[in-house]
Amino acid sequence: MAEHRLALVVGANRGIGLGVTEAFLAAGWDVIATARRPAEATALGDVADRHRGRMTILPLEMTDPTALDGFGALLGDRKLDAVLINAGVAGPGHRSADAATEVEIGVLMFTNAVAPIRLARTIVPHLKPGPGVLAFSSSVMGSVAMNSGGGHELYRASKAALNSLTRGLWGELRGRNLTVLSLHPGWVRTDMGGAGAPVSVEESAQGIVRVIEAQSGAYQHRYLDYNGSEIAW
Ligand SMILES: NC(=O)c1ccc[n+]([C@@H]2O[C@H](COP(=O)([O-])OP(=O)(O)OC[C@H]3O[C@@H](n4cnc5c(N)ncnc54)[C@H](OP(=O)(O)O)[C@@H]3O)[C@@H](O)[C@H]2O)c1
Secondary structure, three states, rough: OOOOOEEEEEEEOHHHHHHHHHHHHHOEEEEEEEEEEEEOOHHHHHHHOOOOOOEEEEEOOOOOOHHHHHHHHHHOOOOOEHHHHHHOOOOOOOOOOOOOHHHHHHHHHHHHHHHHHHHHHHHHEEEOOOEEEEEEOOOOHOOOOOOOOOOHHHHHHHHHHHHHHHHHHHHOOOOOOEEEEEEEEOEEEEOOOOOOOEOOHHHHHHHHHHHHHHHOOOEEEEEEEEEOOOOOO
């Protein structure tokens, strides 16, 4: 029997990460999924129960530098076909640079921009050259070119910073035959996106898996939405 492709989904206990985990499994992939506290991740545990032998759940807290740097070792000798570093936060409720404290900016920027890249560096040695895809949950809000209306300025800045750091990482990875994606999942009905968002978790998640599958082997860094459409930087 052919070996299943193996994906890692970081931040998989709810929202888009949980949906992407289910979409990978439905498409025939095996999945390693992370949650801050696996014992409390009941929805993710239910998915694992329904797919016994095809799923592993690992703990990961994105604000813990030791956990980030040590995560590669938790993967052992497993080789990955795809990674989605999805965990992210909306930032302080006031959303304003004028009201922001150093601590609020530290948590937002570390969680959304710095931690994903720091984590990626420990995962890259586990990605298969050739098919390997390293994807980040960015946002259209990280686009400087598309920002015509303002608002959400701190969150926007964190995703623009993630895109910039991702491009730098891509430069380091040149010649390794890997594909790097900055993905916009759509405006999705999750705790972060809110009940009024137009896109369901299932639609977004299935689109993300299709885009990852389609981009494998492209060996570029692309900024795409969940339908595979290009976004201006
Ligand atoms: N929803 C949208 O419309 C939308 C649009 C564009 C981009 N995005 C991006 O897509 C990603 C997922 O969004 P979502 O809507 O699914 O958000 P969500 O429902 O709020 O879920 C966020 C996920 O990130 C995890 N997470 C947050 N902080 C973490 C930390 N410090 N360590 C480990 N895990 C952490 C959460 O775990 P806990 O349960 O432990 O908090 C949860 O699994 C985010 O990066 C977001 O910025 C979302």
